[in-house]
Structures are given as C-alpha cells and as structure tokens.
Amino acid sequence: MADQANPFRSLQQQLEEAAAYTAVSDDILQRLKQPERVLETNLTIERDDGSLAVFPAYRSQFNGDRGPYKGGIRYHPEVSRDEVKALSGWMAYKCAVVDIPYGGAKGGIAINPKEYTTAELERLTRSFATELRPFIGEDVDIPAPDVNTGQREMNWIKDTYEKLENTTAPGVITGKAIESGGSAGRIEATGRSTMFAARETFGWLGRDLTDATVAVQGFGNAGSVAAKLIEAEGGRVVAVSDSSGGIYKPEGLDATAVADHKTETGTVVGYGSTEKITNEELLTLDVDLLIPAALENAIDKSIAEAVAADVIIETANGPITPAADEILTEGDIHVVPDILANAGGVIVSYFEWVQNRQRFAWTEERVNNELERRITEVFDELIEAYESTAAPSLRMAAYVVAIQRIVRAYEQGGTWP
Ligand code: NAD
Secondary structure, three states: OOOOOOHHHHHHHHHHHHHOOOOOOHHHHHHHOOOOEEEEEEEEEEOOOOOEEEEEEEEEEEEOOOOOEEEEEEEOOOOOHHHHHHHHHHHHHHHHHOOOOOEEEEEEEOOOHHHOOHHHHHHHHHHHHHHHHHHOEOOOEEEEEOOOOOHHHHHHHHHHHHHHHOOOOHHHOOOOOHHHOOOOOOOOHHHHHHHHHHHHHHHHOOOOOOOOEEEEEOOOHHHHHHHHHHHHOOOEEEEEEEOOEEEEOOOOOOHHHHHHHHHHHOOOOOOOOOEEEOHHHHHOOOOOEEEEOOOOOOEOHHHHHHOOOOEEEOOOOOOEOHHHHHHHHHOOOEEEOHHHHOOHHHHHHHHHHHHHHHOOOOOHHHHHHHHHHHHHHHHHHHHHHHHHOOOOOHHHHHHHHHHHHHHHHHHOOOOOO
C-alpha cells in the first residue's frame, strides 16, 4: 500500500493538524509529539526443545501529565519501536478525550504467538514482566491486553510483579480474570463503546441504527462484540472478516453464530451460506456503517477513494492513514475516531483499577451503565467542539479536546487529579 504510513508519523501529523485549531504554542506542541520514555529490550527464552529464542520487546510511556501511564501489551510479528510509540500517544490522547486520569503507554513483543506453546508464552511473558518491573506499578504505569494478549497474559504479569515486589498489587495491570481482580464487563467493553459511539453518531445524524447495514473488518475480541451488540440494537451486520478473509450476506449474518464458527474453526471464512470476499472488498462495501476492528493502516488512500459507507467507527487503533483520512473528510464520510470509539477498553480498565484500589467489586450492570454515561457525555462534548471550532472532522475535534486537557494539566504543574 503506497501510503502505508509509519504510524508514529501519522500520530505526529494528526497532532500538528489539530494543534492549529488550539492556542497551543510550538514548544508545548513539541512536548506533545514525543514519548517521555521508551524501553527497548530483547527477551531470551528457552524453547520446549531446549533451544533459545530471542524477541525484541518495547514499552513506550508517552505523557504523564494527567496521571500514571496506561496502555496495552501486543504480541504480533510486526510490533516495532515506532508502532509502540504511536500507540502510546494514541492512548495518551484517548485517556484525555474521555477524561480519565491517565497518561498513555503501550508495549509489545515482536512474535507470532501462534507458533509457540503455552509454556513458552508463559516464560516469555514472565520474562517481559521482570524487565518491566522497575517501570510499572499501580501509580506508575498500568499495562492491559491488546492484540493477541488477554486475561492469561495479564495474570502472568500480575503474578510475576507481585512475587518480585513481595506484595499484593492487583491494580498493577488491568484486563485480569475476574478471580484475580478483573472487572465485570471488561472483555466486552471495547465492542460496547463502539456500539454506543455508533448509536450516538446515528442519532446525531438524525438516523437510526436499527436496520443500518454494517460491515466489520477484524472479527476478534472487539469486532465480534461490536457486531453482536449492534445486532442487538437492530443493526444488520452483512459482512465480517479476519486475517483469513471475509464473508458477506446481504440479508444479514448472525454474529453470535459466526463467532461460534470462528471458535470452532479458527476463522469466519466458511460460515453458513455466505459469499467469500477479500478484506479490501469488505472495506469498500456499500453499507451504512463500516467498522475497522483489525490493525492500523487498513484503509489507505486507494481504499478510501472506494469507501462507500456513510459512517466509519474506528474500533482498531489508527486504521485510517492520514492521506485516506483527508479523502474521507472531503467525501463527507463521518469518521468517529479510535480515541473515542474504542475507549471502552481503557474506561473499563480504569473502573477495574478503581475497584482494585477500593477492594470492592462493582456489578456488571454498574460497569455498563457508567461506561454508557461516559461515552454519551464525551460524545456530546466532541460534537460541541466540532460545531464550535473550525475543526474539519470529528477526529480533529477529538484531538482539540484532548490536547487542551493535557496542556491545562501541564500548565497547572503536575499530575491530575
Ligand atoms: P484480536 O486479536 O482479538 O482480534 C483481531 C482480529 O483482526 C482477528 O480476528 C484477526 O484475525 C483480525 N485481523 C488481523 N489482521 C487482519 C487483516 N489484515 N484483515 C482483516 N482482519 C485481520 O484483537 P482485539 O483485541 O479485537 O483488537 C483489535 C483492534 O482493536 C486493535 O487495533 C486493538 O489495538 C484495538 N483495541 C482493542 C481493545 C481491547 O480492549 N481489546 C481496546 C482498544 C483498541
């Protein structure tokens, strides 16, 4: 893909563009464009056959003006220093736009976890936790799951940290199993915020999500939950995909049945009587709502020119390149940015951390209600910023809100609250 941008440059470009709609000075903007600290390490583990394997691993801590650093840990062969730096920045702006008291962070290991056994992955994760230990902590930096990591990895990290620190610190990591201090509603949170964002956007546009046709790229944790919840709201999910390809059925799929098929076979492809389509075909389908929920840079310039959806809700982080974004803005396609649409994950992570600090567990109903309240309030703030500034897109308006919050915290000289 010609303009498959370096994600860190994409982030910096977004910040430069958004800063033009704020009163932020150039020197402060420089600070807002770079992470404060990046850990780069090479993890060596013994494989089950006795040989050694080495994996590059990273943790980027972007901005701590509003609170401890916070962000996921990703296992993927394409993890790189620049990808992690970009993702940590998006986390900082995401936490600011949804007004939770964290700075951004992100980590990752360059590995294809499918090629390793559970025992090997446990040794690798515990090794990463040992390297991370001086840099993380309940009030310092709080990791969470991301692509190809989940409760299992979070529990390994928590356990390693607690053993090394000789303490109990469930709030050192979020996305844990309920039994280890996890929160009700965390697994579904990102897909749920996607659904709330879709519902609010359609309401703002004077339309109804009921009967809207929907395509979801990336039928993993976030994408599959979003599809199920949008179906429950009456939306018609007509296409979904994963790394093996996509499926299309104009009359509508059954997202729960597709998820069961993926659990059994490892892919959505081959489910029921559906047409097999490529990921590119899915992204350019004539639907009301398109949800990219796989990886960054999925929609580049050439795909953007062919996008036929009216609304895009970004569930993945950075799925649209800056060049593609311009084309979509010019084409009046409303894009609800990742830093708001997928913020459910970090918002419920925040609720988990609060519960850990309080040693008190909320009900799932309370978690979901608090999440709904937060997303709808933040959506209203976003629309107000969009309509009251010259910001050309919802993404720019979201960055304006986020930049202003971080700058205010910085100018007041420290961590908020
Ligand atoms: P996941 O690993 O559960 O799912 C990713 C899905 O994308 C898989 O089904 C995979 O097959 C598919 N995929 C990979 N490459 C693809 C390609 N080229 N084309 C189509 N599909 C492809 O991960 P997830 O947790 O659902 O995360 C998905 C995205 O959402 C990521 O960008 C992640 O950063 C973002 N996100 C996740 C959370 C969360 O809480 N899980 C929170 C915020 C943002």
